[in-house]
Amino acid sequence: MDSAHVRLEPWTDADLALLRRVNVPEMKQHVGGPETAEQLLVRHRRYLDFVPSGTGCMYRIVLLPGVVEGAAGEAVGTVGYGTRSWQGRTVHEMGWNVLPPHQGRGIAATAVRLAVAAARTSARHRYLHAFPSIGNPASNAVCRKAGFTLLGETDFEFPPGRPMRSNDWRVDLRPEAG
Numbered sequence: 001m002d003s004a005h006v007r008l009e010p011w012t013d014a015d016l017a018l019l020r021r022v023n024v025p026e027m028k029q030h031v032g033g034p035e036t037a038e039q040l041l042v043r044h045r046r047y048l049d050f051v052p053s054g055t056g057c058m059y060r061i062v063l064l065p066g067v068v069e070g071a072a073g074e075a076v077g078t079v080g081y082g083t084r085s086w087q088g089r090t091v092h093e094m095g096w097n098v099l100p101p102h103q104g105r106g107i108a109a110t111a112v113r114l115a116v117a118a119a120r121t122s123a124r125h126r127y128l129h130a131f132p133s134i135g136n137p138a139s140n141a142v143c144r145k146a147g148f149t150l151l152g153e154t155d156f157e158f159p160p161g162r163p164m165r166s167n168d169w170r171v172d173l174r175p176e177a178g
Helices: 013-022 037-053 107-122 137-145
Strands: 006-010 057-063 075-086 089-098 127-130 149-157 163-172
Touching: 006 107, 013 037, 013 057, 013 075, 037 057, 037 075, 057 107, 075 107, 089 107, 107 127, 107 137, 127 137, 137 163
Parallel strands: 089 127
Antiparallel strands: 006 057, 057 075, 075 089, 127 163, 149 163
């Protein structure tokens, strides 16, 4: 999969429906399970506020013609980053979801590479991290394929209040690092 087959489109109010589609047990097994309707609304509002507040950017992942018959123009997932404190620094944290019928095709890795490239031009902080569970080989593979560096295992809370063992992956957003 390459960027000729995937496009990132800025998050809009209409993307609440997509957020609901990814909020299912099958897709949330490594992050504590699905969120409540209220938690989902809070997350959606936070995503909408990322760009105006300068704290991040959220996208829907859209397939272009030639990937899956009849799926051109379809939103098949989400990718984006927000700001957090990590080990005494302010960093960006990236996350993504690809709907099950579209997994295993390289869509997530392509979308993450596109989002990292976009972050290099607009992010406020030097580092972008991803913290997939050590038990999530697919998301760890996305990090590796997207050019992140594995810093090691770490204890991490996601969602807040739920400890998990994660891998800490990082990419340097300085333009000369890419």
